[in-house]
Each structure stands twice: as C-alpha cells, then as structure tokens.
Amino acid sequence: SGGMRFLKGAGFLVRGLAQVSMNLTDFEQTPIHRAFEMVKREAARYGVMPISSEIVGLIPKKALEQAAEWFLQVENFDSSLILENRLAAVMGGKMAVGGLRAGVEPFVEQLAAPTATPGGGSASAAAGAMAAGLAVMVASMSRGKKAYQQHETQLSAAIASLTPLREELKAAVDADAESYNSVMKAYKAAKADEKSGERLIEAALKEATAVPLGVAEKAYEVAQLVKLLEPITNPNMKSDLTTASALARAAITGALANVEINLASLKDGAFAAEVRQRTSRLRS
Known part of the structure; x- marks a missing residue:
C-alpha cells in the first residue's frame, strides 16, 4: 500500500514495462491523484517516469474532479462550478415533484395547522x-x-x-x-x-x-x-x-x-x- 491506508497495490511486468496496479478502497481518504503522485515520485528515484495510466472499470465523478483540482491547482474549487453538475442540480430540482419545496412543505403546513402539535x-x-x-x-x-x-x-x-x-x-x-x-x-x-x-x-x-x-x-x-x-x-x-x-x-x-x-x-x-x-x- 506504500503507506496509504486505503490503497491495495501490486506490481507486474507487462510488455517489458513495470505496471503498478492499484485498487482504492476509499478514494476520499486516499485520492487517486495522491496515489499517482506517490508512484511518480518513487519512479523518479530510479530515473524513470510514468508513460501512461489507465482506469479499469467505473470511477466516481468526484474522484476525477479531485484529480483535476489537484493537477490544475485551482484555488477555492467547488464542484458546483462544473457546468454539468450545475445543470444536473437544476434539472434534478425541477424534475422532483415540487422541487426542494416538496420536502419541507408538509412540515411547514403542519406547523401552521390549528393543532397543538x-x-x-x-x-x-x-x-x-x-x-x-x-x-x-x-x-x-x-x-x-x-x-x-x-x-x-x-x-x-x-x-x-x-x-x-x-x-x-x-x-x-x-x-x-x-x-x-x-x-x-x-x-x-x-x-x-x-x-x-x-x-x-x-x-x-x-x-x-x-x-x-x-x-x-x-x-x-x-x-x-x-x-x-x-x-x-x-x-x-x-x-x-x-x-x-x-x-x-x-x-x-x-x-x-x-x-x-x-x-x-x-x-x-x-x-x-x-x-x-x-x-x-x-x-x-
């Protein structure tokens, strides 16, 4: 794991190249960019650099957002600044019956009712x-x-x-x-x-x-x-x-x-x- 608690890794020789295969069990505690940087630093000690990386299977969108923020060094980044995220939030609210209001309205109306509770x-x-x-x-x-x-x-x-x-x-x-x-x-x-x-x-x-x-x-x-x-x-x-x-x-x-x-x-x-x-x- 290279000292990273939420990472399981192993090394393989693939097509004459060293491959580091990793499984992140909690990408919020051990972000994908942190794991990549660790491999990159270790490789540099031996005078080599990663030439590529790949994702096998599905990956949470938030994990990629974290990586983008890290490598681009965006200050005060907020995922709501991503166009698709903002559109999804707006459309999600419209598609819900009554939007956010639908969740709170029954309770507010109960408070307004002429009953003690x-x-x-x-x-x-x-x-x-x-x-x-x-x-x-x-x-x-x-x-x-x-x-x-x-x-x-x-x-x-x-x-x-x-x-x-x-x-x-x-x-x-x-x-x-x-x-x-x-x-x-x-x-x-x-x-x-x-x-x-x-x-x-x-x-x-x-x-x-x-x-x-x-x-x-x-x-x-x-x-x-x-x-x-x-x-x-x-x-x-x-x-x-x-x-x-x-x-x-x-x-x-x-x-x-x-x-x-x-x-x-x-x-x-x-x-x-x-x-x-x-x-x-x-x-x-």
Whole structure:
C-alpha cells in the first residue's frame, strides 16, 4: 500500500514495462491523484517516469474532479462550478415533484395547522437538524481538498460528530410532539383517577422536559462544531456556516423555552434544579 491506508497495490511486468496496479478502497481518504503522485515520485528515484495510466472499470465523478483540482491547482474549487453538475442540480430540482419545496412543505403546513402539535419544540429540533446538515455539507466540501489537507483530521472528526447529532435531532421532531401528546393524555387520565393521575402527569411532564432539553444540548454541540469549522473550511461557504450557527442558536432558544414551561408545572423541585443546572451552560 506504500503507506496509504486505503490503497491495495501490486506490481507486474507487462510488455517489458513495470505496471503498478492499484485498487482504492476509499478514494476520499486516499485520492487517486495522491496515489499517482506517490508512484511518480518513487519512479523518479530510479530515473524513470510514468508513460501512461489507465482506469479499469467505473470511477466516481468526484474522484476525477479531485484529480483535476489537484493537477490544475485551482484555488477555492467547488464542484458546483462544473457546468454539468450545475445543470444536473437544476434539472434534478425541477424534475422532483415540487422541487426542494416538496420536502419541507408538509412540515411547514403542519406547523401552521390549528393543532397543538407539531409546535415550537418540533420546530426547534428541525432547526437543529438543519444546522447540523449545513455544517456537514461545508465540512464535506472542504475535506479532501488540497487547500485544507492540514485540517483533514479535524474535518473528518467534525463530520463524524455532526452526523449522529443530525439524526438524533431529526428523531426529536416527532419525539417532542409525542411527549406533548402524552402530557395531554395524562391530564385526561387524572380526571378519572386523581391519585394515580398526578403521578402520570408528573412522569409525562418530566419526559416532555427531557426531550427539548436533549434538543438544546445537541444543538449546543452543533453550534460549537460550527465555530470549529469556520477557520478550517472554504471561506466562500461562510454564509452557510452563519446560517447553521443561527439555526443552532434558534434551536437552543426554542428548546429551552419549552423546558421552562414544563418545569413550571412540575412538583419535583430536585428534578427542576438539576435541569436548570444543565441548561445554565447552554445560555451563554
């Protein structure tokens, strides 16, 4: 592998020439141009140069884009600058039913409906998930680029942290609505049996507090990761990180507002004190 983790290689004698056959198991971690340059440097040590190369089978378009960026030394390269990529994105949006709007419209209309759920808690979770999504996009579009090679480890770590946060925040969109519905059911049950009903209400309120608290804490993590990405990613994508930061902050603010409303109805003072201690660091 020549010291390259995601490369499997072997040497052969073909038509009187030395052939280096390579299989890249992860072209984003070990780009094709890096493998080619390594062979070229090793060959130079023996006073020879590669005379040609070939691709056997299919190759991801992104791998060729990375190679073009490397060898042409294009500054601040973005794959959206490629005409075919831009056309595909535009045409793809038009061919989808309703375009991007089709994905978000049902949720927005549910928020606008005259029903208690989904409400601010679900919207906060969605905002946090969108913040994480934008941050992953920015980090992914900088990772593997020549200009940001020194930040490769940090970018990969950020993506690895943001991805599960995004999934958890997406799950919280439904979880928040479900926890509110559980509180309403507990209040109804209390009318039939006041003694057991109080316990049900308290338990439901604690769960309804835990969900937005989790949203606030996860959104806070997202916000911190967004800050980390600002100096190590493409400056042309600064507006995306600014949007991600604003969405994360909105998620925290909205989620904490829901936490406070539920705490006001709880009788367990120790639980409320513990929650407020956890939320104090999120307000800075």
